[in-house]
Amino acid sequence: MTRFTAILLLTLSCIVAIGQPVKDRIVHNDPAKYRNLTAVHAGAGQMAFTQLIGRNELGTNFLYLHSGTINGKSGIGHHFHHTIEEMYVLLTGEAEFTINGRTSKLKAPAIVPCKLGDAHAIYNSSKEPVRWLNFAVSETRGHSDNFDLMDTRAGAAIDPVPVFVSGRLEQDKLKPVKTSGDGNIIPYRRVFGPDIFRTDWIHVDHLLITRDSSSGSRNLEGIEEVFYVINGAGTVSINNEQTSIKTDxxxxxxxxxxxxxxxxxxxxxxxxxIGISVSKEKSPNISKPLLKPKAMALQMDFIVPKENAAAFEKMYHSIYVPAMIVQQGYLGSKLLRLFSDDQAKTIQAEPTTYNYQIQISFDTEENRRKWVASEQHKIAWPAASGLTKDFKWRGYDVMGDDDQK
Structure with missing residues (x-):
């Protein structure tokens, strides 16, 4: 998914959400609504299954939250996904988890990420059913795949210590954290961070909100989150609209x-x-409006004759930039070349005879003026202006940016 497409989908999903009551987002995990499945991914026995949240509810690459019970002597067979990542959550009992052919038995409450390209399976070797969740995030919005290995993993050799990434939802490992300025200190732990995953999955968090306490308000900026209530009851407020939540x-x-x-x-x-970014590689660096400028920018427009165009571009790289990078407070620059006439017409651009622009930025106007007075400027500016027929400039205060470097 391109960054533009991701942001557009997020925008559209938020527009739809404006008319959606918050109470309609709450999905209760009701076993009475499960459907029975046999030989899931060529696995053993049977399980009961439902989808709680699907790919159309969110604007990111979140794919689904599934839930179910895995019967005794049953499981999900060994299989691959090459375009999605999953995370199995064991809520009750114990089960045998397999990643890339290595198996360990884990007791609830356990979580095992099934990373991109890793073969994985789960098998309940006991006689009693176990409760299970499965979160998934895809590389491409709405797309999934699988390749079954036709291996139930029943009777697999057990490693006493897992040789794959796993975690436990243990309350004694939570640490007191204040997650918001207007909230209480709450027990919290980030179980997995973004380095665990290769998709836009960025975190897995476990938290407690004690009796009559609040997390305080958080703005979800550039991310979406999916929540599952493990235990207890309380209230969720989204954009100041409240509704009740409870176990499951x-x-x-x-x-x-x-x-x-x-x-x-x-x-x-x-x-x-769990948290999903609009794009892990290029997530929006969203910040609040500034009260004062964070930097300054100068835009210089030039009319460069066609015969001087190549020399002007070479001058920028070989003379102008080397002269600026040694200056105090220099932040960066860009060389822009005007679209061709045909391209300009397709976007109905305003006509102009200025065909090049250099944008420079300093932390302060004072430091930019030091650059103008420097010995390096005495070399760089004549080299630039001497290749042009005309030039002009404008100065700006920088009141925000979205720097994706």
């Missing part, structure tokens, strides 16, 4: 929304949260 509820928050969580007076609220 799932819900989500969208990019640009303000979200807060609070526990009921008599119960502690325990949640599992």
């Amino acid at each position: 509820d799932a819900f989500y928050g969208k990019s640009g929304e303000k979200l807060s969580l609070s526990a009921d007076n008599n119960e502690t609220l325990e949640l599992l949260v």
